[in-house]
Amino acid sequence: MRYALDVQYRGKNYAGSQIQFEGGKMIEAPTIQGELEKAISTLIKIDESQNNIRPIKTIFSGRTDRGVNALGQVAHFDYDKEIVASDFIYHINEILPDDISVNNLRIVPDSFHAQKSAKSRYYRYELISRRYKQAFDGDIPRIKYPLNIERMQESLNYLLGEHDFSSFKSSGTLNPSKVCFITRAEVERLGDRVFIHIEGNRFLYNMVRTIVGTLLEIEGHQLPAEHMKNVLEAHDRRKAGQTMSPLGLTLMKVEY
Secondary structure (H helix, E strand, O other): OEEEEEEEEOHHHOOOOOOOEEOOEEOOOOOHHHHHHHHHHHHHHHHHOOOOOOOOOOEEOOOOOOOOEEEEEEEEEEOOOOOOHHHHHHHHHHHOOOOEEEEEEEEEOOOOOOOOOOOEEEEEEEEEEOOOOOOOOOOOOEEOOOOOHHHHHHHHHOOOEEEEOHHHOOOOOOOOOOEEEEEEEEEEEEOOEEEEEEEEOOOOOOHHHHHHHHHHHHHHOOOOOHHHHHHHHHOOHHHOOOOOOHHHEEEEEEEO
16 A cells, blocks of 8 residues: 655755665755654554564655655655554654654555656745844844845746746756746735745755845845746856755645
C-alpha cells in the first residue's frame, strides 16, 4: 500500500529536506528526509518486533533548501500492511525531533507520486518591516527602509503567467527547463510583517528567494515596478537582486 504524509518542519537545523549524495556516497548531514525515514523505520520495527525490517524510503513533493521551513510538505512511502493513522501520528511525533512533525497520514492510490502528481506549490516569504529589532523577531529578515506595498504588488504582477525565469535561478539548477507558470503573486502587510505569496506549477533553485531579493532592490533604490519586467525578460541572473535568507521562506501547501 502507498501512504501519503503531511509534514511540517523548521529548516534552520537541517541541510535541506532531501538526503544528499556526492560521488555516489550519502553526505553525512541532518536532513528532514533522513529524520523522517529513520522515525518511520523505527516505528515499524517496534510494531513488527523484528530487527530485519527493510528501511522505509520516502519521496517528497519537492526539495526545500537548507533553512527553508514547511507547513505543507507532502511525502509518500510504500508499506505492505495497514497502518492506523491516529496511532502512527502520535507515535512518530514522539520519535521525531521537536522541529519536525507529521500531521496527517492517508492511503493513496499506487499511481500517486508526491512529486510527479503535484499540480502546484505555494510558498510564502515573510519579512519584518521595521527600523529597530525586537526580542522576538527570531530569524525573520528585517528591512529597515520603508516598503511601498502598492509598488511591490505592481512588480509582482509582471511574474504572473508562463515565463522563462532564468533571471531568478541560481547556478545549482540541474533541470534544463527554466519555464514556470505562476498563478499567484501577491504581497500583504499585517502590522510590521510583510508576506509575499507565490504559487506556481514548479520553481527553480532559489527562485522565490531571488524574486524577493529583486523586490527589495526595487524598494531600496525606489525603482519603478517595471524593473521587475526588465529583469524577467533579460534571462540573466546578474540583472536580479540578491538571494534572500532561506529562514523567511515557507512551503505552505502542495496541490494535487
